[in-house]
Amino acid sequence: MIRIAGVSKTFSVKDNKVEALKNVSLDIAKGDIYGIIGMSGAGKSTLVRCLNFLERPTEGTVYVEGQDLSTLDAKQLRQLRKHVAMIFQNFNLLMQRTVLDNVCFPMEIAGVDKKTAREKAREFLKVVELSDKEKAYPAQLSGGQKQRVAIARALAMNPTILLCDEATSALDPTTTKSILALLKDINEKYGITIVIITHSMEVVQEICTHVAIIDAGELAENGTVADVFASPKSRAAKKLVFQGDQKVAIMKSRRCIRIVFTKNSSFEPVIANMVLECRASVNILMADTQDIGGIATGQMILQLPEENQTADKMIAYLREKNLTVEELKDYVE
Ligand SMILES: Nc1ncnc2c1ncn2[C@@H]1O[C@H](COP(=O)(O)OP(=O)(O)OP(=O)(O)O)[C@@H](O)[C@H]1O
Numbered sequence: 164m165i166r167i168a169g170v171s172k173t174f175s176v177k178d179n180k181v182e183a184l185k186n187v188s189l190d191i192a193k194g195d196i197y198g199i200i201g202m203s204g205a206g207k208s209t210l211v212r213c214l215n216f217l218e219r220p221t222e223g224t225v226y227v228e229g230q231d232l233s234t235l236d237a238k239q240l241r242q243l244r245k246h247v248a249m250i251f252q253n254f255n256l257l258m259q260r261t262v263l264d265n266v267c268f269p270m271e272i273a274g275v276d277k278k279t280a281r282e283k284a285r286e287f288l289k290v291v292e293l294s295d296k297e298k299a300y301p302a303q304l305s306g307g308q309k310q311r312v313a314i315a316r317a318l319a320m321n322p323t324i325l326l327c328d329e330a331t332s333a334l335d336p337t338t339t340k341s342i343l344a345l346l347k348d349i350n351e352k353y354g355i356t357i358v359i360i361t362h363s364m365e366v367v368q369e370i371c372t373h374v375a376i377i378d379a380g381e382l383a384e385n386g387t388v389a390d391v392f393a394s395p396k397s398r399a400a401k402k403l404v405f406q407g408d409q410k411v412a413i414m415k416s417r418r419c420i421r422i423v424f425t426k427n428s429s430f431e432p433v434i435a436n437m438v439l440e441c442r443a444s445v446n447i448l449m450a451d452t453q454d455i456g457g458i459a460t461g462q463m464i465l466q467l468p469e470e471n472q473t474a475d476k477m478i479a480y481l482r483e484k485n486l487t488v489e490e491l492k493d494y495v496e
Contacts, residue, residue: 164324164356165191165214170223172209183209185380186223191373193323196350196357198371198388200364200403206380207360211326214358215247216240228323245273248317252329254309256301256316262288263297266316273320280319287315290352291345307338314345318353325349327359331366343370364403368392368455376400389455392462393423393487401491405449405464417466418474419448423487424461434465437480443468445477464491 172184183206191197199207212218213225216232225232227243235243256265266284271277288294291311301309310330317325327346331339347370350357359371367374367388375385378399384391395401405421438444446466453460467474481488 164193164195164228165189165358166224166226167191167210167213168224168226170210170213170220170225172206172213172218173221182380184213184220187377187380187382188223189375189382189385191356191358193356194350194354195373196347196359196371198367198374199358199360199377200362200367200374201377201383201399203362205377207377208328210377211328211358211360214324214326215244215249245269245320246322247324247326248320248322249326249328250310250313250317250330252332254301254306254313256309256312258301260300261297262293262299262301262304262312265301265312266319269316269320283319284315287318288312290318290349291315305338306334307342310334310342311345314342314349318349322355324356324358327357329360329362332362339366340369346370368453376403389425389460392453392455392460393425394489404462417469418471419464419466419491420478420481421489421491422463422465422481423489424463433481433484433486434463437477440480441468441473441476443470443473443477 167187167189170184170187171182174181174183187210199210201207209218213220214227216225216235219233227247230243232240232243257268260268263281263284266287267277267280270280270283275283285294285297288297291314293308293311293315296304296308301312304312325346331342334342343366346357346359349355359366361367371388373386374388374391376383376391376397376399378397383397383399384395391400392404395404434445434447445468447463448466449462449464451462467477478488478490
């Protein structure tokens, strides 16, 4: 659906050059919900704006449904953008227009007659569960409702791709969950490919099938969410997976490991048995369970005994039990 091939983007501001993207390559397949995650200023928005040529790459090529965007003229690009919808953190609604008229707006611009536009708008307001608000103005709506209007407006153009730029960043956790659930429904119902820019690993874990981690303009890592979560390789990915863990400082003194449990892991009390077998104790620094793509996935960070031989024995024991075990050496600096 989308191929990003060796894309770089450099902004020139007075005498300064900002390399916002450096040689990024990524394939997004039809029906994926692809998360693009990274710290502030990493280049996420620039990357997504390159997907509909709101920003032209300095180098590299972007293909959407096989079309090289650099070969399209202005009219063809406008045509393409009708199928590549975008929603934003600040909703971008027209404040002087009712909810219904907001949803009708892009259809009117595209020359759809008023009656057809209204019918379609009502259909999509139903999908986002806002039929009762069609006469309201944006100022009378909550943040979550405003984002639902923006989603209905995007859907009315029959997009094949929906780009979401921090679409839930301004919303509280409960509203965020409901908007993410709506996006997932839309992905399943209409087969729309969704690209989500976010700072939050929780958003990625909640709905994304795939994730790309952008670090200082470079693609640090990408893959399925389950794979990146189970064995993050890059430093940027590790930082995101362990986000919120306050115990990192304690990890400096000794060898630490991270164990990942999935539905395939055995139900035997593996840590207790390991302690009995190796006759040494461990500290549990962190343990939690998360829902990743509908599968309960647990992670645990253990601080191993100081003696290397015993620590090695413990790691071997866990691997024998087919658990994913990773030493956190490079994270513990
Ligand atoms: N139009 C522009 N002109 C100059 N520099 C820009 C422009 N747009 C982005 N940049 C710079 O490019 C870098 C990447 O910015 P970008 O907005 O893509 O990051 P981001 O990961 O989306 O950040 P955030 O999460 O804070 O929105 C930053 O250093 C930013 O200052």
